[in-house]
Amino acid sequence: MTTSSPPTTGQIVARLDRITVWALPLSFLFIIGLGFLFTFYDIFDINVSFIQTCTQIVPKCLAGPPPGATSLPPGFVQASDKLGLPVLWNLIGYVIGALSLGPLADRFGRRDMLLVTLIITGLGSLYTAFTNDYTTFIIARTITGVGIGADLAIVNTYVNEVAPQGGRARYTSFIFISSAIGAIVGIWLGLILTTPPAQFPLGLPFAQVQVSSHGVFLGNGWRIMYVVGAALALVGILLRVQLPESPRWLVTRGRAKEADAVVSEMERRASRSQTLAPVGADTPMPAREPHVGYGEILTNPLYFKRALLVLAVWSFAYVTVYTIASGFTTVLASLGYIPPEAGLIVAIGTLGFLACAVFAYFFGERLERKVWLPIGAVITLVGGVLIALAGHAASPTVIPWAAFIGSVILFFGFNLWVPMTYTWSTENFPTRARTTGYALSDGIGHVGGGIGLLIIVPLLGQLGPLPAFLVISAFLIVAAVLVQFGVSTRKETLEQIAP
DSSP: OOOSSOOOHHHHHHHHHTOOSOOSOHHHHHHHHHHHHHHHHHHHHHHHHHHHHHHHHSTTEESSSOTTOSSOOTTOEEHHHHHHHHHHHHHHHHHHHHHHHHHHHHHHOHHHHHHHHHHHHHHHHHHHHTOOSHHHHHHHHHHHHHHHHHHHHHHHHHHHHHSOTTOHHHHHHHHHHHHHHHHHHHHHHHHHHHSOOOOTTSSOTTOOOOBOTTSOBOSSHHHHHHHHHHHHHHHHHHHHTTOOOOHHHHHHTTOHHHHHHHHHHHHHHHTTTSOOOOOOSOOOOOOOOSOOTHHHHHHOHHHHHHHHHHHHHHHHHHHHHHHHHTTHHHHHHHTTOOHHHHHHHHHHHHHHHHHHHHHHHHHGGGSOHHHHHHHHHHHHHHHHHHHHHHOSOSSTTSOOHHHHHHHHHHHHHHHHHHHHHHHHHHHTSOGGGHHHHHIIIIIHHHHHHHHIIIIIHHHHHHHOHHHHHHHHHHHHHHHHHHGGGSOOOTTOOHHHHOO
16 A cells, blocks of 8 residues: 555554454465474474483483382482483573563564574574583573574564464464474484384384493484484574564654555555455554663563563463473383383374464464463363373383373373463563563573473472372463463454553
């Protein structure tokens, strides 16, 4: 649309909000999603591969008690006891990245910072592949976390700002399909490259790892995993150059001409599949605030309260999410499952992740975000209980269908929680400080996941399967209760939710 006079910022946003379809090239969804694909590949990579990593870089590290024994030999350590620190520091890296790079996206733009975050992430993953000791491994995981934490914040912000107001959860869920693909690749590749062969259903007969007489998982599978991650980041960097800047961000920076150009192209694309409604009254826009980023969140009582609530929600939720996403194989091994069997249960579970992402894409907009969260928490609990009651495979000839089904249900449940909360979290904050608000609350919230793995995971093996899964699910249930005190956002414009 062209006008005889320069468009006002309120008019540009009004034009944007009347578009009811995805109005950027469809390929951009996949390009944006590559960041999520890498992120979840990286999260689930360590889930399976860490047992092999630990036995190679930590002296006297074993997957679990030797066959027939109930405890480790004197002086030996279990992989589950060493998982907490690298994951905690990876998540501290998330916090550092989110808090330092996230606000830069509010100041310098979403697109350019999306390139920076993937560069850092790729370098961190490549560095991880060449580590030879536990301390260096932790440092490399921290660097990777810096990039991932910022990328999560900026991607979710970007998608919510360019998606139609009635489709923010829908397109966040579409991006989340890439997350599921990343998780599936990370888990299955890890199962093949970093676990010993075993007769199905106790593992995969064609897995590549041999175990030494001292219990060391031989081979470089875990290093290959991190090189693959670095390659994924490189592909994402090359493709993200094509993305336009968020028109909403351009408006807040007074760059109306550039915003008008982006919206005009979106209108042109949208008009191919819909008849655009007449442009209504200009969207009320706040006067340009002196505060951007942290200044806006920390000095505005409304947004400060929202940030605290979102922080509390994520802090509890991430205990459950990361215990399953980053530590599930190790947790099952500590509960007595042999590593190949534990890895296979997790690998089967990722199919529930993919099913959940597709389900959320088609049905996520049917209910308010806050309604989905307790539903996801209850499904997670049901899946965990089913795994616990199923127990181990009795023999290689008996397929543990109950454990496999429970794992699929578990992964469906906790992942249904994630894209809905991603969407809701970004909607809570104004465009001028949206990435900062999300980064502040979600970023620091990741520490909850790290603390859970550091403190709670080592205790789960002492509880037994059923109490362990009840504890794992409890944190997500608490988070689902807390979110009910937050704002409703479905089908509202971003400017109405957070003026």
